[in-house]
Amino acid sequence: MDRIPYSCQAIEEEDIEAVAAVLRSPFLTQGPEIVRFEAAIAEMHGAAHAVAACNATAALHIACMALGLGPGDRLWTSPISFTASANCGLYCGATVDFVDIDPVTRNMSVEALAAKLDQASRTGQLPKIVVPVDFSGLPCDMPAMRKLADQYGFSLIQDASHAVGAQIDGHPIGRDADIVIFSFHPVKIVTTGEGGVAVTQDAELARQMALLRSHGIIRDENLMTNPSEGGWYYEQIMLGYNYRMTDLQAALGLSQLSRLPAMWQKREERARRYDDLLSELPLRLPARANDRQSAHHLYVIEIDETRSTVTRRELYDRLSTAGIGANVHYIPIHLQPHYRNMGFEPGDFPAAEAYYRRAITIPLFPRMTDEQQDRVVDCLKSALA
Ligand SMILES: *Cc1c(COP(=O)(O)O)cnc(C)c1O
Numbered sequence: 486m487d488r489i490p491y492s493c494q495a496i497e498e499e500d501i502e503a504v505a506a507v508l509r510s511p512f513l514t515q516g517p518e519i520v521r522f523e524a525a526i527a528e529m530h531g532a533a534h535a536v537a538a539c540n541a542t543a544a545l546h547i548a549c550m551a552l553g554l555g556p557g558d559r560l561w562t563s564p565i566s567f568t569a570s571a572n573c574g575l576y577c578g579a580t581v582d583f584v585d586i587d588p589v590t591r592n593m594s595v596e597a598l599a600a601k602l603d604q605a606s607r608t609g610q611l612p613k614i615v616v617p618v619d620f621s622g623l624p625c626d627m628p629a630m631r632k633l634a635d636q637y638g639f640s641l642i643q644d645a646s647h648a649v650g651a652q653i654d655g656h657p658i659g660r661d662a663d664i665v666i667f668s669f670h671p672v673k674i675v676t677t678g679e680g681g682v683a684v685t686q687d688a689e690l691a692r693q694m695a696l697l698r699s700h701g702i703i704r705d706e707n708l709m710t711n712p713s714e715g716g717w718y719y720e721q722i723m724l725g726y727n728y729r730m731t732d733l734q735a736a737l738g739l740s741q742l743s744r745l746p747a748m749w750q751k752r753e754e755r756a757r758r759y760d761d762l763l764s765e766l767p768l769r770l771p772a773r774a775n776d777r778q779s780a781h782h783l784y785v786i787e788i789d790e791t792r793s794t795v796t797r798r799e800l801y802d803r804l805s806t807a808g809i810g811a812n813v814h815y816i817p818i819h820l821q822p823h824y825r826n827m828g829f830e831p832g833d834f835p836a837a838e839a840y841y842r843r844a845i846t847i848p849l850f851p852r853m854t855d856e857q858q859d860r861v862v863d864c865l866k867s868a869l870a
Contacts, residue, residue, distance in 0.1 A: 541681030622780030701725030
């Protein structure tokens with residue numbers, strides 16, 4: 486029997502055509518497709534600016550830099566995320582800390598954030614940036630986080646790598662953060678192969694990020710320090726990187742975006758079907774919130790330890806033996822050796838650690854068939870019987 490992956494990109498002929506057209510064009514990178522892709526992403530989120538990058542990790546890095554994060558500053562994020570959500574703070578020489586999750590939504594807990602901010606304000610250790618993560622595609626309570634950001638004076642980078650197409654109150658996410666980051670890695674909602682984007686309403690932040698993405702180099706004479714010496718002349722005015730996306734990637738992304746509603750519909754159907762088929766098992770299923778529409782990037786189940794003695798390891802191995810590509814999202818970041826070396830310890834974020842002990846991600850992707858889904862469900866039923 487074919488192995489069922491936990492996630493899988495959906496590439497159509499039209500995607501291949503779009504990439505081939507760029508290959509036949511004069512620009513493989515820094516051409517018109519990037520501009521079109523950025524405009525499409527910005528429009529979709531009602532945002533003034535989108536800055537595409539070679540991946541979401543790079544986008545997180547330049548977002549932190551544009552917001553002025555540096556040595557002596559603090560960045561807080563969720564321990565239940567991919568390590569990039571925290572590493573971007575370390576790249577800037579800042580100190581990274583975490584805020585525990587809400588066990589129901591698995592997102593950063595607003596209560597825990599409020600309590601930690603209150604504490605930090607007394608000791609003069611407030612963060613400069615907080616990075617909430619829309620885990621599995623379910624949007625964080627961004628309006629509440631915005632209030633706290635305004636009250637305590639920090640910036641919000643929403644790591645929406647899982648949440649392309651997600652909504653709050655019927656609007657695409659992104660209205661409450663200073664910068665919103667999306668990833669287009671092949672396991673994510675839509676793909677550009679590798680790719681990421683930073684979305685913002687702020688023209689100055691967008692300008693900074695665009696500069697940082699391309700070596701800190703300008704070609705606009707009005708912004709130069711010295712008079713232009715001719716048509717070839719450019720100036721490097723700060724230290725930037727080569728974090729550019731190619732036109733090949735942008736063309737793939739644009740083509741994929743045109744099918745986002747249809748792909749979301751398929752994910753929603755699969756998620757609902759899991760909700761029904763798994764409802765009787767000793768599991769905690771993903772939360773649904775009336776005011777929020779998840780992008781359904783991941784379908785994470787947790788073994789209910791009060792109703793089952795099966796361990797996560799046993800369940801993972803059973804699925805794996807049956808040819809089902811389960812996964813675990815995520816090992817809490819603070820327990821990674823690199824972060825343990827900074828002084829984090831087991832017990833620091835109990836809700837995240839309890840979640841990790843029980844969690845397993847089961848396959849969900851747009852092209853998943855009923856038959857594949859039934860195989861996953863049957864395996865879970867027999868393993869948990
Ligand atoms: C995938 C992911 C990233 C990094 O994305 P890349 O495009 O692979 O760099 C960052 N944060 C989260 C939450 C992710 O899932």
